[in-house]
Amino acid sequence: MSDISLTVNGKRVGGVTEDRTLLVHFLRENLGLTGTHVGCDTSQCGACVVHVDGKAVKSCTMLAVQASGSTIATIEGLADGAELHPVQAAFKEHHGLQCGFCTPGMIMTATDMINRHPEGLEEATVRAELEGNICRCTGYHNIVKAILAASETMAKGAAKGKARQAA
Amino acid sequence: MGIEGVGARVARKEDKRFITGAGRYVEDMVVPGMKHAAFVRSPHAHAEIKKIDVKKAQAMPGVIGVLTGKELKADGIGNLICGWMIHSKDGSPMKMGAWSPLAFDRVRYVGDAVVVVVAETKGQARDAAEAVDITYEELKAVVDAPKALERSAPQIHPEADGNLIFDWELGDSTATNAAIKAAAHVTRMKIVNNRLVPNAMEPRAALGYYDKAEDHYTCWTTSQNPHLARLVMSAFYNVAPENKLRVIAPDVGGGFGSKIYIYPEEIICLWASKKTAVPVKWVADRTESFLADAHGRDHVSTVEMAFDKDNRITALKVDTIANLGAYMSLFSSCVPTYLYATLLSGQYDIPAIHANVRAVYTNTAPVDAYRGAGRPEATYLLERTMETAAREMGVSPAELRRKNFITSFPHQTPVIMNYDAGDYAASLDAAMEAADYAGFAQRKAAARANGKLRGIGMSCYIEACGLAPSAAVGSLGAGVGLWESAEVRVNAAGTIEVLTGSHSHGQGHETTFAQLVNQRFGVPIDSVSIVHGDTDKVQMGMGTYGSRSGAVGMSAVAKALDKVEAKAKKIAAHLLEADEGDIVIEDGALKVTGTDRQVPWFQMALAAYTAHNLPGGMEPGLKETSFYDPSNFTFPAGCYVCEVEIDPETGVTEIVQFVAADDFGNIINPMIVEGQVHGGIAQGIGQALLEGTRYDASGQLLTASYMDYTMPRADDLPSFVVSTSNTPCPGNPLGIKGCGEAGAIGSPPAVINAITDAIGITDIAMPASPSTVWAAIRATTKH
Numbered sequence: 001m002s003d004i005s006l007t008v009n010g011k012r013v014g015g016v017t018e019d020r021t022l023l024v025h026f027l028r029e030n031l032g033l034t035g036t037h038v039g040c041d042t043s044q045c046g047a048c049v050v051h052v053d054g055k056a057v058k059s060c061t062m063l064a065v066q067a068s069g070s071t072i073a074t075i076e077g078l079a080d081g082a083e084l085h086p087v088q089a090a091f092k093e094h095h096g097l098q099c100g101f102c103t104p105g106m107i108m109t110a111t112d113m114i115n116r117h118p119e120g121l122e123e124a125t126v127r128a129e130l131e132g133n134i135c136r137c138t139g140y141h142n143i144v145k146a147i148l149a150a151s152e153t154m155a156k157g158a159a160k161g162k163a164r165q166a167a
Numbered sequence: 168m169g170i171e172g173v174g175a176r177v178a179r180k181e182d183k184r185f186i187t188g189a190g191r192y193v194e195d196m197v198v199p200g201m202k203h204a205a206f207v208r209s210p211h212a213h214a215e216i217k218k219i220d221v222k223k224a225q226a227m228p229g230v231i232g233v234l235t236g237k238e239l240k241a242d243g244i245g246n247l248i249c250g251w252m253i254h255s256k257d258g259s260p261m262k263m264g265a266w267s268p269l270a271f272d273r274v275r276y277v278g279d280a281v282v283v284v285v286a287e288t289k290g291q292a293r294d295a296a297e298a299v300d301i302t303y304e305e306l307k308a309v310v311d312a313p314k315a316l317e318r319s320a321p322q323i324h325p326e327a328d329g330n331l332i333f334d335w336e337l338g339d340s341t342a343t344n345a346a347i348k349a350a351a352h353v354t355r356m357k358i359v360n361n362r363l364v365p366n367a368m369e370p371r372a373a374l375g376y377y378d379k380a381e382d383h384y385t386c387w388t389t390s391q392n393p394h395l396a397r398l399v400m401s402a403f404y405n406v407a408p409e410n411k412l413r414v415i416a417p418d419v420g421g422g423f424g425s426k427i428y429i430y431p432e433e434i435i436c437l438w439a440s441k442k443t444a445v446p447v448k449w450v451a452d453r454t455e456s457f458l459a460d461a462h463g464r465d466h467v468s469t470v471e472m473a474f475d476k477d478n479r480i481t482a483l484k485v486d487t488i489a490n491l492g493a494y495m496s497l498f499s500s501c502v503p504t505y506l507y508a509t510l511l512s513g514q515y516d517i518p519a520i521h522a523n524v525r526a527v528y529t530n531t532a533p534v535d536a537y538r539g540a541g542r543p544e545a546t547y548l549l550e551r552t553m554e555t556a557a558r559e560m561g562v563s564p565a566e567l568r569r570k571n572f573i574t575s576f577p578h579q580t581p582v583i584m585n586y587d588a589g590d591y592a593a594s595l596d597a598a599m600e601a602a603d604y605a606g607f608a609q610r611k612a613a614a615r616a617n618g619k620l621r622g623i624g625m626s627c628y629i630e631a632c633g634l635a636p637s638a639a640v641g642s643l644g645a646g647v648g649l650w651e652s653a654e655v656r657v658n659a660a661g662t663i664e665v666l667t668g669s670h671s672h673g674q675g676h677e678t679t680f681a682q683l684v685n686q687r688f689g690v691p692i693d694s695v696s697i698v699h700g701d702t703d704k705v706q707m708g709m710g711t712y713g714s715r716s717g718a719v720g721m722s723a724v725a726k727a728l729d730k731v732e733a734k735a736k737k738i739a740a741h742l743l744e745a746d747e748g749d750i751v752i753e754d755g756a757l758k759v760t761g762t763d764r765q766v767p768w769f770q771m772a773l774a775a776y777t778a779h780n781l782p783g784g785m786e787p788g789l790k791e792t793s794f795y796d797p798s799n800f801t802f803p804a805g806c807y808v809c810e811v812e813i814d815p816e817t818g819v820t821e822i823v824q825f826v827a828a829d830d831f832g833n834i835i836n837p838m839i840v841e842g843q844v845h846g847g848i849a850q851g852i853g854q855a856l857l858e859g860t861r862y863d864a865s866g867q868l869l870t871a872s873y874m875d876y877t878m879p880r881a882d883d884l885p886s887f888v889v890s891t892s893n894t895p896c897p898g899n900p901l902g903i904k905g906c907g908e909a910g911a912i913g914s915p916p917a918v919i920n921a922i923t924d925a926i927g928i929t930d931i932a933m934p935a936s937p938s939t940v941w942a943a944i945r946a947t948t949k950h
Binding site for chain 2: 018020028033034035036037038039040041042044045047074075076078079084088091092093095097098099100101102103104107123124126127128130131133134135136137138139140141142143144145
């Protein structure tokens with residue numbers, strides 16, 4: 001058993017956990033953050049993607065003890081209060097989800113992808129970079145559409161922010 | 168159409184919880200005192216159980232109980248059954264072998280559940296499960312259906328001699344044979360439809376809670392039809408009487424058929440909860456899902472299609488062997504029979520059809536309905552054969568299909584179905600135009616110049632959906648009726664609850680069902696709540712599968728809305744001192760037509776509940792129910808065109824374009840319908856290119872993880888070009904045909920027709936993986 005402490009969605013949290021506990025199980029079972037899902041046993045499906053210190057990570061591939069001292073963002077922490085994150089809003093607007101099970105991982109992956117591509121995204125890049133996330137419902141068509149739309153929205157938001165700073 | 172009414176692309180109401188991580192799936196459920204179950208599963212495909220030693224496991228840390236099949240049997244829990252009776256052509260009933268939820272004397276496939284361990288934590292349950300010592304005596308196994316029928320094959324169930332479950336036929340064999348004999352041309356093929364694993368992204372899970380004080384059970388389960396689960400667990404498995412068993416299917420992460428059936432695990436969680444006096448939760452891991460979820464497809468067929476000298480089809484003869492796996496799953500018997508052979512006429516006018524189907528046991532996971540269920544198998548067989556026939560006869564595949572289309576309705580096929588409406592040429596034309604079929608030769612030449620092989624393939628599918636009508640399916644052997652129920656409750660302040668027996672696990676019912684209400688009463692969809700998935704809230708229902716929620720479930724809602732509307736108009740007429748026939752409902756108010764006199768919807772609702780001023784003799788309140796049982800199946804149909812480019816050096820197939828033109832009848836929400844088509848096509852392309860389920864000869868499942876079973880990923884697929892046309896279904900009040908399965912039904916033959924066109928071969932096995940395609944190309948260039 002180990003004592004761990006970490007920051008999750010802006011809050012300092014801690015706990016005692018078995019050394020073999022995966023980060024995803026710590027989030028779900030110890031912290032009650034059940035938005036992060038487990039869809040496979042082999043780090044293939046990406047339903048468990050969270051951000052660890054700003055990077056998209058499959059939380060089923062990391063032990064909770066390894067995450068001690070890290071800053072974690074999960075799907076529950078993405079919206080700004082009542083206002084949806086642009087990626088969340090785009091998934092809704094473009095019907096980028098059906099059963100919703102892969103959705104948290106998709107959104108966390110997409111957010112990371114958009115952040116890593118400030119120059120903007122193309123369909124082929126989005127499809128290639130979604131390689132680690134499996135969806136069985138949507139055929140990816142509308143997920144790709146949603147990510148491209150969110151990327152544009154966020155680029156416009158960033159441009160506005162810069163313009164405001166310049167002014 | 169209003170902005171939230173029928174036909175509007177309304178964003179989904181349910182999305183908010185899913186995109187914020189607030190969805191509530193079974194694995195998310197926690198009840199006080201809850202403990203965890205792990206199953207010990209058979210590592211052998213076929214073996215006698217000689218001894219089960221649980222002592223060591225019982226002594227492990229955190230272990231609460233270790234339970235076996237003998238205890239289950241002693242408590243009177245029944246065997247799992249198949250609920251659709253099929254009779255062989257000699258009149259004998261299907262030969263159903265015993266399936267105990269926990270095997271106690273023999274195991275019949277890798278993954279067969281043998282022992283359940285309940286412990287404080289999931290980890291402890293698994294540790295203890297590994298410590299259970301079972302002595303097996305291995306038996307010879309068989310995994311391939313045709314081989315299971317050979318004399319030398321091991322006998323899997325004593326009830327089914329030679330592993331033959333039934334030998335069934337449909338159609339007129341004499342007329343079919345005569346037409347084949349007289350034909351100008353006969354196309355003959357062997358068609359294999361590969362076994363698939365449904366792979367909903369949420370693994371199956373169950374939480375059983377026994378309340379000793381009330382002698383009452385609650386089961387949270389990943390089900391597409393919680394009411395059916397309650398009925399079957401109560402009536403056949405002796406878990407508890409219906410009034411003592413509540414089944415809840417909360418948010419469910421996809422089903423595709425695999426969550427229709429009642430599996431051993433939910434029965435055992437309920438039973439174990441009583442035995443161990445704690446709530447018991449089990450969540451499958453992905454390998455367990457691969458091993459023990461019902462699989463789909465797995466047909467081996469031969470087909471003969473006969474043509475006259477004018478290229479008109481005169482007969483179709485089909486002989487199919489269907490692999491049902493180690494046990495007969497709940498609806499397994501109807502899939503290769505009444506959901507398959509009845510669709511063998513396709514979109515074509517075929518005077519004589521005969522199908523023979525043998526269903527067999529093998530030492531593999533049970534096989535049951537998976538998205539499309541029988542109809543993809545029929546469509547694949549027909550559309551591959553049509554394509555081959557066109558090539559053999561040297562005619563255009565499109566024109567051969569067009570020539571044989573059914574053009575007048577209703578049309579009685581020789582295989583039971585009576586098609587009610589359709590316009591197959593319209594879909595064909597739309598698809599060919601969207602695909603620029605005419606420009607293909609040029610694109611092929613350009614690809615050739617780049618060293619690539621380009622091919623085009625089409626598929627014209629039909630399916631029978633809206634599974635129903637009860638009397639019809641009953642006469643064909645179904646153990647249940649296939650109607651749907653609805654209850655519409657108008658609250659005192661005018662908001663509305665719709666209770667439905669349909670279950671949404673991705674289909675968006677919370678939005679589309681509310682759109683129906685908005686269309687009728689003009690109330691905003693935010694003031695309409697859709698209640699489903701709980702046997703304590705909704706009295707009875709048959710659930711969601713077979714593209715039935717729109718055609719049957721929403722029709723039931725429409726019928727209940729009719730009754731609400733009639734009573735609301737009576738109340739409004741009384742309040743407005745007008746004739747009830749002059750009342751219209753518009754924009755959230757009940758109006759006297761042609762005047763400015765009106766009463767707002769909420770005021771009418773309030774009047775119904777205050778009951779201060781109601782028409783004489785009228786009961787207070789405003790709540791109506793309906794059980795809707797349609798008169799016929801519905802018949803969605805369409806045309807898919809796939810264009811591929813193959814790299815002959817690597818065998819990699821790229822789908823450069825995929826066009827779908829579907830006729831789903833009337834559509835409630837085009838955005839959701841398109842989403843259903845996209846997802847179905849992806850699964851169909853998965854079947855054609857990627858997904859292969861492989862058992863080795865000893866019955867080990869080699870493809871039991873996402874490292875081994877190739878799921879379609881975003882970069883395997885293109886964006887799809889989809890469109891719809893509309894011949895409204897005359898069989899239900901909404902004119903809906905259903906759209907949930909079309910994509911998975913229509914797409915595999917289009918893909919394989921394109922690949923075989925590109926390479927210039929007759930057939931290639933699914934999945935046409937790069938190595939298979941590469942080998943096929945090499946075989947053509949050897950000579």
